[in-house]
Amino acid sequence: MEIRVLRYFWTIAEEGSISRAAELLHITQPTLSRQLRELEEELGTELFYRENKQMTLTEAGVFLKDRAQEILSLTDQTEQAFMDQKKQLFSGHISIGCVEADNSDTLAMMLGEMVRDYPQVTFHIFSGTSDDITEKLDKGLIDLAVLLEPIPTDKYERIILPRTEKWGLLVSNESFLAQKKKMVPEDLIGVPLLCSARKEVQKMIADWMNVSIEQMNIVGTYNLIFNVFSLVENRVGSALTIEGSVMSRHVKNLTFVPLYPTIETECVVAWKKNRSFSPVVNEFIRRMKNAFEA
Numbered sequence: 001m002e003i004r005v006l007r008y009f010w011t012i013a014e015e016g017s018i019s020r021a022a023e024l025l026h027i028t029q030p031t032l033s034r035q036l037r038e039l040e041e042e043l044g045t046e047l048f049y050r051e052n053k054q055m056t057l058t059e060a061g062v063f064l065k066d067r068a069q070e071i072l073s074l075t076d077q078t079e080q081a082f083m084d085q086k087k088q089l090f091s092g093h094i095s096i097g098c099v100e101a102d103n104s105d106t107l108a109m110m111l112g113e114m115v116r117d118y119p120q121v122t123f124h125i126f127s128g129t130s131d132d133i134t135e136k137l138d139k140g141l142i143d144l145a146v147l148l149e150p151i152p153t154d155k156y157e158r159i160i161l162p163r164t165e166k167w168g169l170l171v172s173n174e175s176f177l178a179q180k181k182k183m184v185p186e187d188l189i190g191v192p193l194l195c196s197a198r199k200e201v202q203k204m205i206a207d208w209m210n211v212s213i214e215q216m217n218i219v220g221t222y223n224l225i226f227n228v229f230s231l232v233e234n235r236v237g238s239a240l241t242i243e244g245s246v247m248s249r250h251v252k253n254l255t256f257v258p259l260y261p262t263i264e265t266e267c268v269v270a271w272k273k274n275r276s277f278s279p280v281v282n283e284f285i286r287r288m289k290n291a292f293e294a
Contacts (some may be wrong), residue, residue, distance in 0.1 A: 001042065003075055008035050009047065010068045016055050091120030092280030097133030097145040098125055100225055102244025103161040103267040107146055110291065114284055121280055129223040130198060137272060143281045148242070149266045150200060156270040159288050164264040165242040167205075170225075172235045173253050182260035185209040190217055192237035194228050197221040205240055208263055229254065 011021040012032070022029045040047055047061035057065060094111075098104060107125075115121055126133065126142055134151070136142045148165060151158065169188070171177040177187065188209055195202055195218050206213045219237045222228045225245045232239050233253050242265065246256055269288055271277075277285070 001039070003071070005035055005039050006068045007072055008032060009039060010065060010072060012036060012048070012055060013057055013061065013065045013068075017053070018055065090118045090279065090283075092122075092278045094121065094123040094144070094281055094284055095142040096123065096125050097136055097142045097147075098127055099130055099133065099146060099148055100127070100245035101146065101148060101165055101242060101267050102163050102247065103146060103165070104244070106161050106163075107269075110284070110288060114287065118280070118283075127224070129196075132223070137270070140272075140275070143277060144269055144271045144285070147268055147270050149268060151268065151270055155273060157273055158268040158270045159285075159292050161267045161269065162292060163244075163267065165244050165267050166258055167240065167242055167263040167265065168256050168258040170228075170232050170239040170241050170246060170254055170256050172233055172238070173255055175235060175238065177238060177257060178255040180257050183257045184260055188216075192217055192219040194218075194220045194222055194231060194237040194239040196240070197223060201240075204263065208259065208261070 008021070008025060008027075011025055012018055015021045015024065018029055018032055018036070022032045025032065036047070043060070043064070045060045046058050047064060049056040049058060094114075096107065096111075098107060111123055115123070126136065130147055133142070133145045133147060137145045138155075146161070169177065169183045177183070177191070180187065185208060189211075193216060195205065195216070199213075202213045202216070202218070206216055209216065220228075220231070222239070225239065225241050228237075228239050229251055231237060241256075243256055243258065244267075246254075271285065
């Protein structure tokens with residue numbers, strides 16, 4: 001006698017109807033009728049009186065329903081106990097480096113789900129530049145990193161996150177550039193620029209402007225964008241940055257103007273190839289793959 005069949009029988013007894021029970025159990029009526037008939041044959045007795053499409057328990061049926069209630073209750077409690085124990089035993093720590101980006105809320109959502117499912121799991125988020133984060137990733141000081149591409153594909157595995165990061169120019173509202181709806185390459189000629197210290201970013205912008213890095217009027221570099229808000233506000237320079245790093249900060253007196261033709265960068269979760277991880281980190285990676293890989 002299978003637990004599954006006992007649950008079928010108990011549901012029929014509760015509902016008094018095969019059709020209603022089949023609907024609750026998400027199986028077809030013929031399948032449920034066959035399972036009940038086979039159970040009665042196995043036990044050698046009828047379990048229901050069948051009158052006018054109503055199902056009434058026989059004396060044997062009443063006895064079996066009482067036993068089925070006990071067995072099913074114990075089965076459910078046992079399964080729940082193992083699930084609770086698994087959640088308690090599944091503990092550990094995740095360390096993640098994260099650049100300033102629009103996809104930071106995606107990371108927060110995934111971490112939130114993980115901690116709700118496994119309350120013993122803890123985490124640490126390290127915010128910094130791509131260079132700071134990749135250095136820690138290479139040294140094994142963090143498990144995973146949220147980075148802006150390009151990243152070395154020979155060193156890291158990666159999952160592409162759902163939203164691309166749009167580049168633009170952060171300008172003072174007092175600047176004539178704040179009136180523009182979009183920023184074309186000619187608009188940046190001669191403009192004092194604050195730019196990421198990463199050479200890859202500088203080259204990307206220079207290629208977009210169709211000039212060399214040396215021809216760009218870079219008056220200063222930065223690692224984290226919040227360090228330059230006051231410089232932009234005081235018109236020391238305008239900052240090249242991604243929209244996601246400023247859109248949630250509600251900065252006053254500053255305007256983000258997107259570049260045109262558009263420059264968009266993929267945001268990825270990356271980790272070192274061939275590195276062994278704890279079960280907690282492996283589970284987090286598995287969840288990220290399920291969520292974002294086709």
